[in-house]
Amino acid sequence: MSDSNNVSGYSNENLLEVRNLVKWFPIKAGFFKHTVGQVRAVDGVTFSIKRRQTMGLVGESGCGKSTCGRTILRLYPKTSGEIIFDGQDVSALSKSELRHMRTRMQIVFQDPYSSLSPRLPIGEIIGEAVREHGIVPPDEFDEYITRVMEACGLPEYYKERYPHEFSGGQRQRICIARALALSPEFIVCDEPVSALDVSIQAQIINLLKQLQKDFGLTYLFISHDLSVVEHISDTVGVMYLGSMVEYADTESIFKDPLNPYTKALFSAIPIPDPDVKIHRIILKGSIPSPANPPKGCKFHTRCGECMEVCKYAAPEWKEVKPGHFCACHLYNGADEQARAEETMNKIKSSDGFVEKEESAEL
Amino acid sequence: MKDQKKKKSSYISSGESRKITRFNRRVTKKFEKRREDAAKDPALYTTRMKDPNNVVEFDNVRTYFFTDVGVVKAVDGVNFEIPKKSTVGVVGESGCGKSVTSLSLMQLLQRPQGQTVSGEIRFVKDDGSAYNIVNTPNSIMESIRGNDMSMIFQEPMTALNPIFRVGDQIDEVIILHNPDMPKEDVKKRTLEMLDLVGIANKEGVYKMYPHELSGGMRQRICIAIALACSPKIIIADEPTTALDVTIQAQILDLLKNLKDKLNSSIMLITHDLGVVADMADYVVVMYAGRIVEKGTAREIFHNPSHPYTIGLMASKPVVGQKVEKLYNIPGSVPNPVKMPNYCYFRDRCEMRCDKCDGQYPPEIKIGDTHIVSCYRFIDKGEVLDYPKTVEVEDLYNE
Numbered sequence: 172m173s174d175s176n177n178v179s180g181y182s183n184e185n186l187l188e189v190r191n192l193v194k195w196f197p198i199k200a201g202f203f204k205h206t207v208g209q210v211r212a213v214d215g216v217t218f219s220i221k222r223r224q225t226m227g228l229v230g231e232s233g234c235g236k237s238t239c240g241r242t243i244l245r246l247y248p249k250t251s252g253e254i255i256f257d258g259q260d261v262s263a264l265s266k267s268e269l270r271h272m273r274t275r276m277q278i279v280f281q282d283p284y285s286s287l288s289p290r291l292p293i294g295e296i297i298g299e300a301v302r303e304h305g306i307v308p309p310d311e312f313d314e315y316i317t318r319v320m321e322a323c324g325l326p327e328y329y330k331e332r333y334p335h336e337f338s339g340g341q342r343q344r345i346c347i348a349r350a351l352a353l354s355p356e357f358i359v360c361d362e363p364v365s366a367l368d369v370s371i372q373a374q375i376i377n378l379l380k381q382l383q384k385d386f387g388l389t390y391l392f393i394s395h396d397l398s399v400v401e402h403i404s405d406t407v408g409v410m411y412l413g414s415m416v417e418y419a420d421t422e423s424i425f426k427d428p429l430n431p432y433t434k435a436l437f438s439a440i441p442i443p444d445p446d447v448k449i450h451r452i453i454l455k456g457s458i459p460s461p462a463n464p465p466k467g468c469k470f471h472t473r474c475g476e477c478m479e480v481c482k483y484a485a486p487e488w489k490e491v492k493p494g495h496f497c498a499c500h501l502y503n504g505a506d507e508q509a510r511a512e513e514t515m516n517k518i519k520s521s522d523g524f525v526e527k528e529e530s531a532e533l
Numbered sequence: 534m535k536d537q538k539k540k541k542s543s544y545i546s547s548g549e550s551r552k553i554t555r556f557n558r559r560v561t562k563k564f565e566k567r568r569e570d571a572a573k574d575p576a577l578y579t580t581r582m583k584d585p586n587n588v589v590e591f592d593n594v595r596t597y598f599f600t601d602v603g604v605v606k607a608v609d610g611v612n613f614e615i616p617k618k619s620t621v622g623v624v625g626e627s628g629c630g631k632s633v634t635s636l637s638l639m640q641l642l643q644r645p646q647g648q649t650v651s652g653e654i655r656f657v658k659d660d661g662s663a664y665n666i667v668n669t670p671n672s673i674m675e676s677i678r679g680n681d682m683s684m685i686f687q688e689p690m691t692a693l694n695p696i697f698r699v700g701d702q703i704d705e706v707i708i709l710h711n712p713d714m715p716k717e718d719v720k721k722r723t724l725e726m727l728d729l730v731g732i733a734n735k736e737g738v739y740k741m742y743p744h745e746l747s748g749g750m751r752q753r754i755c756i757a758i759a760l761a762c763s764p765k766i767i768i769a770d771e772p773t774t775a776l777d778v779t780i781q782a783q784i785l786d787l788l789k790n791l792k793d794k795l796n797s798s799i800m801l802i803t804h805d806l807g808v809v810a811d812m813a814d815y816v817v818v819m820y821a822g823r824i825v826e827k828g829t830a831r832e833i834f835h836n837p838s839h840p841y842t843i844g845l846m847a848s849k850p851v852v853g854q855k856v857e858k859l860y861n862i863p864g865s866v867p868n869p870v871k872m873p874n875y876c877y878f879r880d881r882c883e884m885r886c887d888k889c890d891g892q893y894p895p896e897i898k899i900g901d902t903h904i905v906s907c908y909r910f911i912d913k914g915e916v917l918d919y920p921k922t923v924e925v926e927d928l929y930n931e
Contacts, residue, residue, distance in 0.1 A: 231777040232748070338865070340546050368626045369804055373848035373861040380858070395777055398807075402850035402859065425852060439782035441807025445830040453786055454779045457747045 172362050183258070185219040186389045187243070192216045192252035194235075194242045198462060210462045212238040214413035215252070217488065218328060218357060220357075220406070225383065225390040227404030227421070229397055229436070235413040237281075240359040243391070244276055254358070273302050277350035281362035283342035287334040293320075294330030296408065297349045303440045306353060322385070324350040324378060329391050340371035344378065351382065359391045361451070364399060376403060401425055409433045412469045413461055415488070419495035429497040431476050468500065480508075483515035545602060557599035560929050561645040572670030580665040582657050588766050588798045589615040589638065594652035594667075594736040595923060596630075596637045599645075603870035607633040609822040612654070612896075613815075615766065620799040622813030622830070624806065624845070627865060630822040631802045635768045638800070639684055640666055640674050650928055656682065659765060673688045680710045683759040687771040689751035693743040699754050700739035703727070706761045710758065726757040729794075731787055749780035753787070761790060767792070768800045773808060785812060806849060810834055815902075818842050821866055822878040823893075823920065828903035838905045840882045874922065876908070884909060 194213040195208040212235040220226045228236045244251050245261055254261040256276065264272055280286040287296060298316045301307065307315045317327045321342045334342060344364060350358050360379065364372040376399065382388060394400050400407060401421055408418040409432065417430040428434045435452040442449060454473050459465055465472050471481040478500060486498040487507050500511060544555070558745045571577040583590055596608040608630045615621045636642050637649050638656070654666040658681050664673070686692040694702060698709045703723045705716065714722075720739075727735035730753040743751055752772065757765055769788065773781040785808065792799055801812055809816055809830070816833040818826040818841065826839040848861035864881040866875055876882070879889045888894075888908040896904050899914035906920075 198786065231779060369806075369845060370626060370862045373859040376850075377859055377861060397778065398850045398852045400857070401852050432712045436779060437852070439778040441781075441785075441811045442806065443806040443810045443846065445810045445813075445834050445849060447810075451782055451786070453782055457749050457780065502754060 184221055186222045186257055187391070188219040188253070188255040188456070189239075189243060190217050190253040192239065192242060192254060193239055193250045194247060195250045202256075208462050211413050211464060212461060213242060214464075216410070217411075217419055218408050218413045218415065220389055220391060222356075222389055223383070223387050224405040225304075225392050225402035225403055227390060227407040228393045228396060228410060229407060230410035231436075232395065233458050233461065234410045235461070236410050237361050239410070240361050240391055240393050244278055244359060263387075264403060270304075272307070274300075275355050276352040276357040276359070277353060277355040278361060279343075279346050279350050279363045280357040282366055283339055283346050284366070286346060287342060289334055292331050292333055293325070293345055296334070296345060297352050299467070300349070301352050304353060307436075307448050319348050319352045322382065323351065324374075338371075339367050340374060343367060343371075343375050347375075347378065347382070353387070354386070355388070357391070359393070361393045362395070365394065365396065367416045372399070379403065397437065409436065412464055414469060414498065415496075416470065416499070417495075417497045419492075419497075423492070423495050429491055429495065429502060430470075430499045431474050431501070432470050435475075469499075480511050480515050483518045486511070486512040494533075549747045549752050550601065553603060555600060556925075556929070557601075557604075557646075557669075561599055564650065564769045565645055568668065568670075571668035578665050578670065579654050580653065580663050582655055582663050584614065585657075587614045587655075588617050588657060589800070590653075590655040591634070591638075592653040592655065594634070594637060594649060594654055596633050596642065596647065597928075598643075598647045602827060605869045606822050606872060606923075607647075607869070608637060609872075609923075610920045611822075611824055613817050613818075613824065613827055615798050615800055616815075618792075618796055619814040620801055620812050621815045621817060622801045622803065622809035623817045623819060624804060624809055625819035626804060626845075626866070628869070629819045631819050632699040632770055634819070635684070635770055635800060635802055638666060638684065638768065639678060640669065640671075641684075651923070656766075657798075676710070679706050679764075680762045681764055682766045682768065683762070683764045683812045684768040684770060685752075685755050685772045688775055689748055689755050690775065692755050693751060694697075695740075695743055696712065698739070699741050699743060700744070703754070703758050703761055706758055709873050710762050721904065722761070723757075726761050729760070730757045731783075732757075748776055749783060752776060752780075752784055756784070756787065757792070760795065760797075762798060766798045766800060768802070770802045771804070772801075774803070774805070781808070788812070806834075806846060818845070818907070821869070821872065823877065824904075825878065826903075826904070826907075827904045828900060832900055832903040836900075836903070838903070838910065839878075839898060839907050840884045840909075841878050859895060876906075893920055893922070 173302065192213055193215055195209040195211050198208040198210060199205065200207045216239055228239065230236050239430050241247050243254050249262050261272065267418065282378050294316055297319060298312065301315065302312065320327065325344055325348060364375050367375060380403065383390065392400060392403055406420050407424045409416050411432050417424060417433045425437065428437050438449060438452045452475065456473055459472060467483045468481040468486050471477045480500050486500045488496060488498045488505065489502060491497045491502045503511060583723055591611050591613050594608055594611045598605040613632055623634065625631045638654055648835050649667045655663055656666050657663040700723055703726055704719050707719050724735050724739065727738060732738050732753060773784050776784065788799065789812065803809055813830050816828065816830050817824055818839065820841050825834065826842050833842065837846055844860060844862040846860060850859060862881050867877055874892065876889050876894050879885050886908060887912065894906045895910045896906050896917040897910045897914045898904050898917060899910050
């Protein structure tokens with residue numbers, strides 16, 4: 172690996188650092204497919220994951236959490252920003268370097284029914300990449316696959332079977348075994364338990380935790396199930412419409428959520444106790460289109476604590492408490508407030524700006 | 534490896550397969566004939582409710598599927614009631630028969646393979662006439678479905694017809710059940726419904742196609758369609774599973790309000806215990822086609838008694854409660870074609886005792902409304918009936 176890839180200002184404690192990651196998808200129209208707009212799927216996301224830890228990424232569907240996970244793995248080319256994995260800028264890697272990097276970062280997909288090839292036996296599904304990358308010498312290949320399968324709770328005789336013979340939970344184990352076979356350091360888990368039954372969910376979550384302990388893995392755990400995220404994660408990031416709105420360690424974010432969106436999201440979690448009546452903050456409407464996000468703070472159209480300044484200036488990403496980051500005008504210091512008001516006044520006074528009345532939200 | 538395959542319990546030889554097919558054809562023919570005969574005689578499909586406070590009574594309902602690999606007892610002797618103006622939650626993993634129970638109530642089973650082979654499903658209409666849904670002919674069912682009972686499906690993405698405007702799809706239900714209503718009134722009623730389910734831009738949405746709406750909005754449309762004729766009972770089959778938590782909170786809130794407004798009952802089918810705790814007055818826990826525990830929501834959540842209910846609750850992480858490792862129920866659901874003759878949960882149970890080797894446990898009453906099927910409580914409550922196991926061969930001979 173060339174030295175030019177080494178990034179300065181990188182702390183060795185973090186396995187992954189994402190700075191200002193942006194991923195826009197062009198909207199094409201017309202005969203010549205010219206670009207008419209951009210879907211801002213990920214719009215400036217910053218976070219870091221420490222070695223051997225799990226970061227949970229939560230948010231409503233369509234907020235860009237899956238896109239974020241895939242862009243980090245370079246399954247999508249990024250639009251701008253930095254992705255630093257173990258001291259190297261992932262997006263600057265050449266093809267052959269990326270090939271090597273692929274063995275170090277893997278992904279487990281949401282749907283175990285469509286992410287396994289129906290034509291390959293299990294042993295081949297798990298072993299294909301192992302052989303391709305030459306992880307083990309050919310004479311140890313069989314034994315190695317058996318070992319990986321056993322670690323994921325799959326007996327050896329499954330090797331010759333095909334995916335259709337398995338239930339959802341078993342298939343998800345196969346997906347995990349496939350990711351694990353390359354002995355990666357980092358795995359993106361893209362809603363790995365959403366398609367499974369409650370009791371099977373517990374098995375898979377326990378397996379992921381066990382593997383983390385045994386192999387020293389680092390996870391980015393994407394999910395919309397907040398109770399699962401609380402259980403598995405060390406830190407949690409909340410996304411809304413492509414932006415990170417809050418980031419902190421699990422305990423402090425669940426105990427004391429700061430951003431109004433996080434508060435509403437957490438109050439919506441159903442509690443399995445008929446006597447607990449939580450005060451639910453019901454958000455009006457649904458998530459706006461990421462192709463045309465609201466001006467100012469993106470959440471202001473649905474926020475219960477919306478102020479005048481929220482409609483014009485986007486809030487700054489700020490460390491409100493040690494280790495607890497949040498983007499919201501409610502927590503503005505004097506400096507930020509002044510800057511936000513300046514932006515607001517500038518927009519208000521400029522002629523080109525026509526104040527758009529809030530159209531009836533669907 | 535090949536020998537192993539032959540010994541596998543699911544292996545069926547071609548001779549056996551032919552035998553099964555022949556048997557299925559004979560049995561399903563018999564049941565179809567029985568239905569046809571019953572349809573001619575109103576005495577066979579009208580009935581009386583055991584308790585006038587109930588809307589629906591399931592009395593020992595057995596719904597079987599006659600498949601090519603054998604008979605699947607999807608619902609095997611289910612007993613429970615849905616009282617007026619209350620919400621009953623049916624909980625269980627996929628494949629436990631909760632959806633089939635609701636389909637039996639709507640008579641939407643895939644016939645002739647799927648048949649309700651015995652038992653009664655009693656349903657009372659607004660005017661006081663009660664029907665035994667099992668024998669009710671199609672012509673009457675058509676007037677009941679959508680009018681007196683209706684269903685909200687799990688996937689709002691697929692439940693709506695993509696080529697018709699949303700407004701027309703709601704109109705259709707109203708026109709079908711009120712053929713004499715003038716067109717303007719139908720539209721007015723539809724707009725009222727859209728208003729009721731909390732759609733702000735109702736005139737605009739009326740003219741939209743389903744693909745123009747988000748998941749939560751589509752689910753609202755499905756609810757509007759289901760409620761268009763103010764049904765007595767709403768069957769909500771996992772209404773929020775495909776939705777986000779914030780939208781889920783909106784929809785549950787909406788259902789709760791509408792239930793009170795329309796004086797309806799809800800049969801809520803879900804695997805999310807949190808949703809059940811929030812919504813339901815009574816809870817029914819199903820496992821492998823049978824009810825293992827039922828009672829009020831408070832009884833089930835504060836005093837879960839069946840090992841399956843306990844396991845189900847322990848396997849879901851709860852926000853604010855830190856546990857190192859989640860409990861997972863070992864093993865998997867038994868083969869639905871060859872159910873064991875002892876307790877279906879015994880092989881996965883960590884609390885089993887010697888008695889569990891015997892026949893399937895009886896229903897035991899451990900509280901006024903709390904009933905559990907588990908031998909651990911055999912001395913602690915009043916023992917009700919032992920469930921009868923129906924031999925497949927008897928279905929033809931009886």
